[in-house]
Amino acid sequence: AQKVTQAQTEISVVEKEDVTLDCVYETRDTTYYLFWYKQPPSGELVFLIRRNSFDEQNEISGRYSWNFQKSTSSFNFTITASQVVDSAVYFCALSEAVEYGNKLVFGAGTILRVKS
Amino acid sequence: EPEVTQTPSHQVTQMGQEVILRCVPISNHLYFYWYRQILGQKVEFLVSFYNNEISEKSEIFDDQFSVERPDGSNFTLKIRSTKLEDSAMYFCASLHRGNTEAFFGQGTRLTVV
Numbered sequence: 001a002q003k004v005t006q007a008q009t010e011i012s013v014v015e016k017e018d019v020t021l022d023c024v025y026e027t028r029d030t031t032y033y034l035f036w037y038k039q040p041p042s043g044e045l046v047f048l049i050r051r052n053s054f055d056e057q058n059e060i061s062g063r064y065s066w067n068f069q070k071s072t073s074s075f076n077f078t079i080t081a082s083q084v085v086d087s088a089v090y091f092c093a094l095s096e097a098v099e100y101g102n103k104l105v106f107g108a109g110t111i112l113r114v115k116s
Numbered sequence: 117e118p119e120v121t122q123t124p125s126h127q128v129t130q131m132g133q134e135v136i137l138r139c140v141p142i143s144n145h146l147y148f149y150w151y152r153q154i155l156g157q158k159v160e161f162l163v164s165f166y167n168n169e170i171s172e173k174s175e176i177f178d179d180q181f182s183v184e185r186p187d188g189s190n191f192t193l194k195i196r197s198t199k200l201e202d203s204a205m206y207f208c209a210s211l212h213r214g215n216t217e218a219f220f221g222q223g224t225r226l227t228v229v
Contacts, residue, residue, distance in 0.1 A: 035217075036219075041174075043205060043222070043223055043225070044206060044220070044222045044223060045159070045220040045223075047217060047219075047220070050217050091158065091159060093159075101146075101147040101164060101171060101211060101213075102164075102167055102219065103149065103161040103164055103172060104151075104159075104161065105161065106155070106158045106159040106160070107158065108158045109158055
């Protein structure tokens with residue numbers, strides 16, 4: 001069965017601090033996809049990144065970076081020099097890719113509060 | 117840029133009433149989904165739909181729920197007799213075959229009173 005655990009319920013930082021959001025997943029499949037979504041106060045889900053299980057290369061996009069480690073089943077997300085606009089709920093999600101069209105299983109989310 | 121559109125953005129209904137939530141997926145997408153998010157909780161899968169039939173449903177998706185793609189463009193979620201605990205944000209998503217990123221609509225906030 002698929003499971004995603006985001007152990008950090010809420011994190012508060014001061015602007016310009018770096019912050020890492022943890023994500024640990026469980027799956028029996030060897031082929032799967034991992035995602036991060038941002039949910040700002042307005043409520044929509046904003047896609048941030050997708051990673052497939054065969055690509056462990058870390059990725060950087062501006063102030064965002066992701067660290068995927070299969071050995072520890074983790075897919076952590078770091079925001080460098082956080083800004084108030086980064087305040088949101090962040091969800092990690094997993095999709096087993098046995099075939100196309102599989103559902104996303106979400107973690108419980110981490111509330112990030114960035115104070116000025 | 118193509119997007120998934122959901123209407124209405126907010127619906128208030130009385131307990132026991134039927135509601136239909138509407139979604140217009142991206143036009144060349146083949147897989148369609150409904151997810152639910154109770155306030156302050158995680159996003160939960162309800163149902164997936166492919167080739168005009170349900171391909172998977174969760175235990176939340178009981179007989180009170182149904183989905184339809186009536187005209188090749190809309191994708192609807194019907195709740196037959198709403199309960200207070202159906203109050204949630206409902207997200208529609210669609211996926212193109214060969215891709216793995218599902219596109220989400222902006223959500224419909226359903227409030228049952």
